[in-house]
Amino acid sequence: MSENEHECSISDAIEGKMIHTRNLTKIQRYGGIEQNILQNVNVDIEAGEFVCLLGPSGSGKSSLMNMFGLIDTPTSGDLLMMGHDVTNLKERQRINLRRGSIGNIFQSFGLIEELNVFENIELPLQYLKYNKQTRYSKVTAVLDRLNITHLKKYYPKQLDGLHKQLVGIGRAIVIEPDILLADEPTGCLNSNSGSKIMEVLNSINEQGTTIVMATHSANDADKAQRIVQIFDGHIITENIKNRL
Template sequence: MIKTVNLQKIFKTEEVETWALNNVNLEIKAGEFVAIMGPSGCGKSTLLNILGLLDNPTGGTYELNGTDVSKFTEAQRTNLRKGVIGFVFQSFNLIDELNVFENIELPLLYMGIPATERKRRVEDAMNRMAIAHRVKHFPQQLSGGQQQRVAIARAVVANPKLILADEPTGNLDSKNGKEVMELLTELNKEGTTIVMVTHSQHDSGYAGRTINLFDGQVVNEIKI
């Protein structure tokens, strides 16, 4: 599903170059659950942004489902993301002005899904994430764990083949964090590929493989 060859990302500020990613080589098969770990500033989130088609690499190649997307335009990346990639963020990234139903519905609106089908899919996602009883509530009326459940429901409502999770338990207590990791594990068992950035050794234990980054390079991999 995912293959990178000598992937590079360089940020330039005036005459200063910062190598966020330095020749990263990865291969992630469909159906895997992979954790990416490393110290702050090692390039984890930068890598996830490229894998999620939010940014292009400076050099090297990135193949998603056999297609080299390294030099895609922003419009091409946006179009490819729809229905293929779901995102789960540490900060939840919910829209305050929208209620639970409306937040979850957003990806389907972007895809042009008819209203009746949108309603069915959103209700299914809410029931699965045990958040249907909060359907008319707004993000500020929810606990952190509930907000993350809404975020996961939004990520899965379009039935993506790939979910990218950036520190998905970072703002949660241990109980809610455990529940979120169990939800991601359940999705993976059903065939969804999960790539997760985390600082937590505990969370990485849910993954089948851990990739460690240091200074923008893969330093080792651990299979469970």
């Protein structure tokens, strides 16, 4: 994505919604049997929000996250991301939109084991064709911000869960994304580490980054500004405590 387009999408998002869905439906076919994964999902997420999708396993939150992450497409309904209608985009267009605009944080950290901490964080910048000098300064800034500069030469297998996830977060934010998608970011961590990660996410959100987090932990969900509860593919409640 060129810098112009990037700026343009940000301004669209500020004017409009960061994420906007209407009657979003996902139907999965298993042989002859159809199953509704998501039914008539209507969600609006504004720029700068920290929204949590809360629900048990199989509720459909990961499917919704996959659509927000432009990995999956809805069966019907509308999905607008950063002002773009992404419902019927081609694969190449989805990659272009994803690259540089969406940061992903995974439950199992998703680090590449052959790369050290610095290189893991640097990787998305390489795909965005930043020059070496810019990459260096951006990665150094992120390492510094997350207080993991001393780990930059370490390989993932030398790190504990908390630090792995910090690197995962670092890699997601280094591109300064419009949206940060975090799928069960504390799922593989103990409660202490989990709290620490939630603090970091909060501080990122404070800097203005929109965050959508999926979790089944009501505790973690509490740290978000808004909770969207999902059950069997339906949105059942919207808690808007922080808006009030």
